[in-house]
Amino acid sequence: MATDTRVILICSGKGGVGKTTLTANLGISLARQGLATAVLDADFGLRNLDLLLGLENRIVYTAQEVLEEECRLDQALVKHKQESNLSLLPAGNPRMLDWIKPDDMKKIVNMLKDQFNYVLIDCPAGVEDGFKNAMAAAQEAIVVTNPEVSAVRDADRVIGLLNTNSIKPVKLVLNRVRPKMMANQEMLSIDDVTDILALPLLGLVLEDEQVIVSTNRGEPLTLNSLNSPAAKCYSNIAKRLQGEDIPFIDPAEENSGFAAKFRKLMQTKIF
Amino acid sequence: MTLRDIINKLLRRQPASASTARERLQLVLAHDRSDLSTELLDQMRREILEVVAKYVEIDMDEGAVSLETEDRMTALVANLPIKRTLNGQIKLIEPSQQQDVSPQTAESIDKNSQ
Numbered sequence: 421m422a423t424d425t426r427v428i429l430i431c432s433g434k435g436g437v438g439k440t441t442l443t444a445n446l447g448i449s450l451a452r453q454g455l456a457t458a459v460l461d462a463d464f465g466l467r468n469l470d471l472l473l474g475l476e477n478r479i480v481y482t483a484q485e486v487l488e489e490e491c492r493l494d495q496a497l498v499k500h501k502q503e504s505n506l507s508l509l510p511a512g513n514p515r516m517l518d519w520i521k522p523d524d525m526k527k528i529v530n531m532l533k534d535q536f537n538y539v540l541i542d543c544p545a546g547v548e549d550g551f552k553n554a555m556a557a558a559q560e561a562i563v564v565t566n567p568e569v570s571a572v573r574d575a576d577r578v579i580g581l582l583n584t585n586s587i588k589p590v591k592l593v594l595n596r597v598r599p600k601m602m603a604n605q606e607m608l609s610i611d612d613v614t615d616i617l618a619l620p621l622l623g624l625v626l627e628d629e630q631v632i633v634s635t636n637r638g639e640p641l642t643l644n645s646l647n648s649p650a651a652k653c654y655s656n657i658a659k660r661l662q663g664e665d666i667p668f669i670d671p672a673e674e675n676s677g678f679a680a681k682f683r684k685l686m687q688t689k690i691f
Numbered sequence: 692m693t694l695r696d697i698i699n700k701l702l703r704r705q706p707a708s709a710s711t712a713r714e715r716l717q718l719v720l721a722h723d724r725s726d727l728s729t730e731l732l733d734q735m736r737r738e739i740l741e742v743v744a745k746y747v748e749i750d751m752d753e754g755a756v757s758l759e760t761e762d763r764m765t766a767l768v769a770n771l772p773i774k775r776t777l778n779g780q781i782k783l784i785e786p787s788q789q790q791d792v793s794p795q796t797a798e799s800i801d802k803n804s805q
Contacts, residue, residue, distance in 0.1 A: 573719060605709040606707055606709060608713060609709065612712075612713050616716055616720065618762045685694065686695040687693050
């Protein structure tokens, strides 16, 4: 069906920066734009994408059974309840830890390419075998990081590996941005991170308590809390992926009133 | 330096931490990207100083060799204050002698002339 499927790796190096949340929300956003989207959980040791999408009870088969021809691909794909354009495919079962090889990943992604416009691969943390398997089938990548030294350092390692494996374009999503801390210069700025990592920015996501609420419910924010700050950020990222020219939000604008004006004044460069 | 930095300085408060984070990251990434440990870098620094010291008298303690990184390019930057030149005390090695000195150099000269 789809001839120009985009296969995008979502990776970070460090764990807990928001890869899986980004994958789930991008998946929903793209599906809402009418695009057939598959999210592939390549983190089968510690899989969580099913939980964030509220599909944890509906997994019967995984990519492993498909490869072993125990079931058909469409039996393993779990369609999202509300957003039928979105399907989840878990790569494997936590009980079977060492089955997958880079070639298996390529086979599965090739099968998905026939049916979907987008294949988003949720990468495991780390830079070892799990990452290398997930990377094998990807054409382009989104690196997720936080404005924080350890996350940026790990992202740099991952970018190095993506470069040596000729994956491009590689774009950056800066997650968990706290405008107030940035204004007080107690957090790396957006320019700091994009300069250090030398990557084009695909989007930034504001820190938002609603993210935790949405994971509690298993309903990604982009599904029905579109007014929350993070949800807007996620759907902007999805639109930019589709080539729309959406301006980046300015974290400084997120603070308003006198206090914000004062903080902005304090950022004035004297020399 | 921003207005906040100046006020912090006047009040003798700790500077805002973002600039510290930036500097620490730039340093650690320069090492990560080049895959050079501090020990190796130190060894290289000593050897570079030894070679330079054959030509000019330098301040061995002041000499700084560091890695700097910008736009995913890492550069080796050496800052070696010269105390005085050893003008006239060192002889230019003749090309014919050079070939005798090390076979490796001779080999690379051959390659270049081809």
